[in-house]
């Protein structure tokens with residue numbers, strides 16, 4: 001009995017996922033279900049991962065020279081900025097958010113898992129890109145590491161796995177091009193149009209205009225709450241020194257007007 005109690009947390013960890021969580025609507029899968037199918041691997045080209053310059057009109061929120069556009073996220077116990085080294089921003093201490101607020105648009109983010117980083121499941125290679133500070137696209141080591149599908153690289157965390165696994169090895173720069181449409185709410189605060197998202201990972205479309213169920217939560221079903229149309233972009237510190245470079249946002253312009 002005592003042994004079983006001692007072993008049970010380890011067993012849960014080894015399974016890397018959960019089956020005591022709610023069923024996601026429209027699926028047969030629990031939140032963070034270890035049995036949910038893994039996205040098929042696709043070989044992404046490295047060439048596509050060279051830095052993509054910001055188009056004119058985009059706001060460059062990290063240019064490799066300064067972290068002035070960022071601040072520690074609310075609630076940090078010992079707020080600190082991330083390390084700036086060799087043109088990269090390295091996650092440490094707390095989540096970081098932009099000083100500026102952004103809404104619907106094209107978000108370009110380049111990230112790298114440091115070479116030689118020891119990774120297992122959700123540990124070692126974890127960060128995240130949070131649109132409007134609350135809708136997470138998972139950053140994860142997914143080339144040599146596996147974890148529950150809705151927590152893998154490019155997942156809408158806790159909701160929708162990527163259609164494909166386009167991860168490159170540790171030590172390689174990777175890119176996310178995220179087209180995000182913010183939700184809208186009525187005067188009573190009820191969601192009218194849920195957020196939608198398209199994610200291109202290393203040139204491969206892995207999320208194609210997918211409806212987001214609500215703000216990211218762990219082990220629970222998400223639920224919308226009214227929020228401003230624009231909020232800061234947030235990058236997650238999950239205990240791992242994930243590197244970032246060349247981050248820009250081109251807010252959506254209405255077409256045909």
Ligand code: MG
Nearest residue numbers: 126127128139
């Ligand atoms: Mg994460």
